[in-house]
Amino acid sequence: MSPSPGSKVASRAIKASLDAILASMDEDSEYVQLVAHHRRKFKVPWEASGGMPASWQLPVVLEEMHSFLEQLCRSCLSVLTAQQGRDHMAMQLRRLQQDLKREREDFKAKLVECNLTALKQLDVAKGGSGSWEDNDKVIFYEPMKYLSEAHRDLVLMVVKEKLRQLLEGTAPGSFLSELQRSLGLDPASLRQESGQKAEDVEEDDEEEEENHALEVARAAARRAQDLLAVSSKELEETKKSLVQLQVQVEERGAALAEAQQQLEAGERYRQQLVQAMDRLKDQGLEPMEATFVLSETFASLDGTFTDFESLFENAPEDCTSENVAQWHRQHGIQSLVSVDIQPDAVRRRSSLRCRYQDPQEAQEALQLLQDTVVTSEGGQSQVHAKRAGEGLVARVKSKARGKVEEADGKAKTERAESKGIDKVREELRKGSQADGLCATGDGFREGKRETSKPRRADLQAEVAQKSQQLEETTEENKKLKVCLEELQAKVRQLMGNCKERGMEKEIDEIATNIGLKRVLSCPSRFDILYQDAFLRMERLERLRAQFQAERSGSNQEAPEASVRSLIEHSPLVILQQLLSEGPAGFALQGGSPKRRLLHSQSERTAVPASSASPASPTGRSPGAATIAPRPFPPSAHAPKAPSPKAPHAPRSPVLPGLRPRLHVSASAPSLPCALPPLWKKRQ
Structure with missing residues (x-):
């Protein structure tokens, strides 16, 4: 933005005054001493100049020194000029402050006088000792106060003349009409104002009455509608x-x-x-x-x-x-x-x-x-x-x-x-x-x-x-059941994968440490059962005889088969191997029983039939019962064949996991190998 013409003129004036000041300072000895001192202090080089008098034989400073002094003088001049302007402004401000202080004190005095007058009137109203005739007027604003002496005298003379004309009755009619019109006392204004006020009051009253009646009707209608809606809703909800x-x-x-x-x-x-x-x-x-x-x-x-x-x-x-x-x-x-x-x-x-x-x-x-x-x-x-x-x-x-x-x-x-x-x-x-x-x-x-x-x-x-409580309980049971099924599936999958990768021993140690040995030790448990079966046959025979003796007389008439005969004619290959090899020769690490049976049959294809163990023509001992899968319960639509009623103990449902896999006829006991130990299940 280019400087304005006024600023240019002021700059030229300041520069001219500065040049005059510098010219006068060049002839001053004190100025020369100051310049020499500045040169010695700041080590400024000197040069001969023809501008100085030849009689002094003193060098002058370089252009930098002149520029420095010029800037210094310009700053001093600007400060001096501003200081003079501020002094004038400060004088005006002080004058205004004094006037304001005086007005404030006057206002405070009038306010105190007004409060005192109000208290006096209140005391008189309450039956005090004062009187109403006391001069208790307090004037806060007087228009004539702000006029000069000449203007105040002129206004007073004009008012005096007009009052004299009004009192003497010599005031012109134009002045009186203007005075009435300015005060709003002319007949036309009074009639118009009174008529307008009456119409406005009447219209306002009618409108207010109509609005009030309308609001009352609307409120009654709303209450009736709300009551009807609430009643209908309550009736439907109740039904x-x-x-x-x-x-x-x-x-x-x-x-x-x-x-x-x-x-x-x-x-x-x-x-x-x-x-x-x-x-x-x-x-x-x-x-x-x-x-x-x-x-x-x-x-x-x-x-x-x-x-x-x-x-x-x-x-x-x-x-x-x-x-x-x-x-x-x-x-x-x-x-x-x-x-x-x-x-x-x-x-x-x-x-x-x-x-x-x-x-x-x-x-x-x-x-x-x-x-x-x-x-x-x-x-x-x-x-x-x-x-x-x-x-x-x-x-x-x-x-x-x-x-x-x-x-x-x-x-x-x-x-x-x-x-x-x-x-x-x-x-x-x-x-x-x-x-x-x-x-x-x-x-x-x-x-x-x-x-x-x-x-x-x-x-x-x-x-x-x-x-809600019943539904929450049902949902929680369903979730727990699903979690249990997922956990069982994961444990079975983990056991199978570890067995395939040859990590059976490590898994056994981990399972023992965390308490899952019983879950992952199924093969070893059945191995122990099969090995111990041969040693328990005689004991089971005695136990079976004692158990059958306690039964009713109808069951004692059926022929009883020995445990050894049942094992000899059992379709389970592993039981036949147990009788032939004994408990010491039984092991599952050599392969599955069916695979070893096929291998042994392929090696003994030339063995004569006479070398087979003697047996009955049917291949089973007389009186021996066969082991067959457990039949399904008959359908409700199928006719039920009459069965002889035998005195049995009261029947009750079987716990999950304890149902035997094989069903044996009445003449033969069921094998315990398919049933896990009950006391472990109860834990």
Whole structure:
């Protein structure tokens, strides 16, 4: 940005004054001494110059010295000029400060006087000793105060003249009209102002009344709409919650009954197992002998808790388990275990799942409900009820009861919630006395009565809490079961991979250190069992004779085969090798038994048939029983052949992992080799 013309002029003036100052300083002796001192101090070189008088014979400084002095003088001149301007400004500021201070003191004095006057008037109003005639006026602003003396006199003379004209009545009409108009006292202004004020007041009043009435109507309409919406919503929620509450209570009751049944079954089984263990302890048996006896006990107790399940579809939506149970009691069916209702909101129908202990009563229940049976293409049966008036699809299937451990855990969870569910059912029964279905010959009818809102809210909250707890427990059990299955699969895979890579010894050491020796020591355990089998045959013979002597008379009439004969004619190759080589010659490290048998047969192809061991024409000793795979339980649809009833001990479900792999006929005991030691399993 180029400098302005004014700045150029000021710069030239400063430079001219500076040149004049320097010219006058060149003739000063003090200036010359200062320059010489500066030269000696800063070692500045000198040069002869014709500018100095020849009589002095003194050198001059270089151009740098002149430039330095010029800058120094310019700075001093600028500071001097600015200082003069600041002094003038400072004088004006001081004058203004004095005026402001004086005005402030005057204002404070007037404020004190005003407060004093106000207090005096307050004292008079309260009955004090003062009077209202006192001069208590305080003037804070006086326009004439800020005028000069001449202007103040002029204004006073003009006001005096105008007042004299007004008092004498000689004031011109133009002055009076202007005065009235300036004060707003002319008739036209007064009429217009009064009319406008009246109209404005009337309009404001009408508008205010209309707005008030409109707001009141709107508020009433909003309150009515809100109340209607809340009432409708509460009514719908109450209906839905009541239906859900009934369904949930019935489901929880059925689940609780089933869990209690399973818990009772597990408790009976546990008592029988404890009794069997006590008998084994009293007899003083060794571990493997006790395992053999327990396998026989499990075989006799197996299959007790098989139940039968019937599924009735297309049932009315309002059907309840209490109604179904009442119908069974009316027809004399006492083996009903549980009733599970599964509603279908889309079809507005329900499915009834009934469980029976006796298959004959399950079939009888179906026969009582049906008139004619038509088999469909899907294999199900279309059942037409005699009195229900609508079709039911029913099928009966045999279903073995689940694992006792899972049933026991579920029963404990349900039993912890049984008190809350019973309380909910009792409250629901009290709240709606006629709430339920009537299973009559014409169908299922429902009678409902509304309960109070607080009771329904409490029941709904309690049932929701119990339902949430039950769902969380079920999900947690599922997760734990999946984790356990994954862990078992990983352990099996690890064992197989380590065995393939020849790391069996290292894995055994690691498993022993971390407590997994029992999981990874399956091959060595079976090796010990097979080696010890030969030494225990005689002891098992004595034990078997003692065990058969304790049985009923019907089982004593069957021919009994010796353990050695069973092993000699067993289809298991490894048992035949055990008899031929003895316990010392048995080892699994030389290959599998089938491979070694094939190798030995290939080497003995020329051996005559007479060298074979003598045996019966059929290849088995008389009276010897054969070992065959365990048959599957018969289907519920297949007809059951009548079997002679033998006095057996009460039957109970077998724990998971303890079911024997082989089933032996009544004349021969089962082998203990397929059953792991029970005391290890109980740990």
